Amino acid sequence: MSWLSNIKEGRSRPSLPLSVFGRAAPGAGSPVVLAFLMMPGIIVVAAFFLIPLALVVMRVADGPDGWATYFVILTNGWYFASLVQTLLMSAGVTLTALILCSICGLFLVRNQFAGRSMLTALLTLPLSFPGTVVGFMVIMLAGRQGVIGSVSDAIFGEKLVFAYEISGLFIGYLYFSIPRVILAVMASAEKLDPQLEEAARSLGAPTWRVVKDVILPGLMPGLISSGAICFATAMGAFGTAFTLATDIDVLPMVIYTEFTRNANVAVAAALSIALGAMTWVVLFVVRCFVGNSTDVAPRGGA
Amino acid sequence: MTTQIKLRDCAKTFADGTRALAPFDLTIEGGETIVLLGPSGCGKTTILRMIAGLEFPDKGGVITFDGDDVTHQSIEKRRVGMVFQSYALFPNMTVAQNVAYGLKVHGVSRDESDARVKAMLEMMHIEMLADRAIDQLSGGQRQRVALARAIAVQPRVLLLDEPLTALDAKLRVRLRTEINALLRKLGITAVYVTHDQEEAMALGDRIVVMQKGEIAQIGTPRDIYRKPQNPFVADFVGAANRLDGQMRDGRLHIGNHVFDAVDAFDPRHGAIIDQGPVELFFRADGLSTCDAQDADFTGRVEAVSYLGERLRLTVSGIGPQSVMVDTHADDVIAAGADVHCQINPDRLTIFPAMRERTPAASDAR
Ligand SMILES: Nc1ncnc2c1ncn2[C@@H]1O[C@H](COP(=O)(O)OP(=O)(O)OP(=O)(O)O)[C@@H](O)[C@H]1O
Ligand SMILES: [Mg+2]
Numbered sequence: 001m002s003w004l005s006n007i008k009e010g011r012s013r014p015s016l017p018l019s020v021f022g023r024a025a026p027g028a029g030s031p032v033v034l035a036f037l038m039m040p041g042i043i044v045v046a047a048f049f050l051i052p053l054a055l056v057v058m059r060v061a062d063g064p065d066g067w068a069t070y071f072v073i074l075t076n077g078w079y080f081a082s083l084v085q086t087l088l089m090s091a092g093v094t095l096t097a098l099i100l101c102s103i104c105g106l107f108l109v110r111n112q113f114a115g116r117s118m119l120t121a122l123l124t125l126p127l128s129f130p131g132t133v134v135g136f137m138v139i140m141l142a143g144r145q146g147v148i149g150s151v152s153d154a155i156f157g158e159k160l161v162f163a164y165e166i167s168g169l170f171i172g173y174l175y176f177s178i179p180r181v182i183l184a185v186m187a188s189a190e191k192l193d194p195q196l197e198e199a200a201r202s203l204g205a206p207t208w209r210v211v212k213d214v215i216l217p218g219l220m221p222g223l224i225s226s227g228a229i230c231f232a233t234a235m236g237a238f239g240t241a242f243t244l245a246t247d248i249d250v251l252p253m254v255i256y257t258e259f260t261r262n263a264n265v266a267v268a269a270a271l272s273i274a275l276g277a278m279t280w281v282v283l284f285v286v287r288c289f290v291g292n293s294t295d296v297a298p299r300g301g302a
Numbered sequence: 303m304t305t306q307i308k309l310r311d312c313a314k315t316f317a318d319g320t321r322a323l324a325p326f327d328l329t330i331e332g333g334e335t336i337v338l339l340g341p342s343g344c345g346k347t348t349i350l351r352m353i354a355g356l357e358f359p360d361k362g363g364v365i366t367f368d369g370d371d372v373t374h375q376s377i378e379k380r381r382v383g384m385v386f387q388s389y390a391l392f393p394n395m396t397v398a399q400n401v402a403y404g405l406k407v408h409g410v411s412r413d414e415s416d417a418r419v420k421a422m423l424e425m426m427h428i429e430m431l432a433d434r435a436i437d438q439l440s441g442g443q444r445q446r447v448a449l450a451r452a453i454a455v456q457p458r459v460l461l462l463d464e465p466l467t468a469l470d471a472k473l474r475v476r477l478r479t480e481i482n483a484l485l486r487k488l489g490i491t492a493v494y495v496t497h498d499q500e501e502a503m504a505l506g507d508r509i510v511v512m513q514k515g516e517i518a519q520i521g522t523p524r525d526i527y528r529k530p531q532n533p534f535v536a537d538f539v540g541a542a543n544r545l546d547g548q549m550r551d552g553r554l555h556i557g558n559h560v561f562d563a564v565d566a567f568d569p570r571h572g573a574i575i576d577q578g579p580v581e582l583f584f585r586a587d588g589l590s591t592c593d594a595q596d597a598d599f600t601g602r603v604e605a606v607s608y609l610g611e612r613l614r615l616t617v618s619g620i621g622p623q624s625v626m627v628d629t630h631a632d633d634v635i636a637a638g639a640d641v642h643c644q645i646n647p648d649r650l651t652i653f654p655a656m657r658e659r660t661p662a663a664s665d666a667r
Contacts, residue, residue: 195390198356201377202384203404203455213403217394 056269063266073270079254083271085166086251087278090234093170094227097177101226102219105185120186127179131172131239138172138244139163166248172240177230188222224290228283235279251275304332305368305458305491307353312363314348322348323515325363330459332368335485335492339502340512341538346495349512350461353493355380367458383452387464389444391436397447398423398432404455422450425484442473449481453488460485460492466501478504499539503527511535529651536583536651543589545582545621546655549575554647556582559598561647579655586614586628588649597642601625605637617641 063069073079108120126134142148142163152160162168192215200210216223238252249257251271259268307330314323323345330336338346351357352365355377359365365373372380384390391400401422405415423429426446431439439447445465452460465481466474482505485492496502502509503523511518511526511534519526519535530536537544548555552574553562594600601617604624612631618624620643627643635641
């Protein structure tokens, strides 16, 4: 029964004790040492994050409505609409960016052609632009004096202006997100094992199946992390929206208005907490859901 | 139900201009296990990928499965099972899901698929691993899963590219025996790539020895071992000892010694070598140690290695390079001693001398 002994030899992964860094790092010292090394980080987090956060939370109670302010932001049509709008917009931008960048990233990694590195550099160029510059570019493109407006005016006799609408903001956010996502996708795509695809094809899998069963699961960790960053950035983006000075009220703009113009500190604080909490919840849910369904997320906490 | 594979005039030039394979013909009989053997870079994987449909031969090449022209058919349609050195198991699926994948793709019903997967896992002795994740398996277990996955869809041909290279020596031998039994049991046409001569001998009905994109010899393991057709094959399958000699009137002269009755048939020209310079290839059993008065040669021992049942001596001063000679394990011989050797003429493989030795032949080791 030689195979039996072989199976016994076969190691099953021992369950590693989870330490502060997610898994035990041999030689990195005991948990006590690690905890000690983490002290500076903890202090910084406490001083510059937890305390202000607590203050913001407290400020809500100082408002005319007290703790009910949280309730107000849900019942007040304007605040609630801006919450929903921001959420939908960020989700839309994230999904679009992920789809576009998966295709482009795979193409760039899989194909060798003249100008490939130029194209990559071009796609990642906006990485260095702040949101205000991106907003400015959208105005140049689709604003009242924009290129698209002039062209459509010349051809159809009608000026196409959408910089100050939701589609203008959408394009600005997308432009802002693409470089970050595409770099992450390219990094994951380079690590894909071509033999996995060959194995799937040898078993008869047509292209769409290979994409669904091999390529997407392989890209998934990269898509999740870059998608999370993209979503969080879009939720909190201010510069682009501010430059476009739009008719749409995304949440960061509403917070700004309440705080500086209306001096409605309690509502601004409540909206800030809501913005943070919502972003966190969405990311958490997505990570749990996608992580479990594909089983590719690293065990021991993503 | 077994599939005969024919490759006709297949050559391969890659996009960057690399000529990986010169045009060759190869027929693999239904149910036969063919082993492609050769040093790194000689084109073994390229042939395998051509049969699989992952590479296509240059214009003019034709590949048929049982007479059907599959030259331009892509891999999805060819019904080939592939096993890779790196296992290539889907990391996002369990063992059972991996094995079931091909069945799912082919639209096999759930019940039938479950039954087939169970049978496959039992055949590979891994039924208790069905629900494991791939990263919880040892290398040997992974390769069993890969085999089960490849044969679950009942492919027309099984293609294995160095499936055991990543495993340790003992496991390699054990799995090799199991694969051999499996291939006999299934009676499936199989192409097995390796650079390990022992593995090739153990598994192949026939062996294709390759050298730099060309087929150097096709034959049974016995033919390849005993009757290598050229110096490259002789060297590659272990006849690494080499002496220079002269044939004069059908007799072999080595130095001052003359030997009658040698088999000096040159397979490449199909003729007895009667005259001219020759090269002699032989294994360690082509020479044996003896007393001084019977000696053909006397050399100096450079190194001694203990092989268990034998001692292997590295001896200089007999030919242009040092040669290996085996002797009894209990002989007491130390490096630096003189040793007397007798030649064993019917263990010699004789080729007409080439001006230079082909560099590939010496690269091979
Ligand atoms: N995609 C490719 N483009 C260009 N050259 C290639 C490509 N694939 C293989 N080659 C070349 O073709 C030759 C044969 O390669 P192949 O992979 O068939 O060798 P092999 O016999 O399988 O070697 P090994 O034992 O190292 O796996 C090599 O010289 C290799 O560099
Ligand atoms: Mg190879």
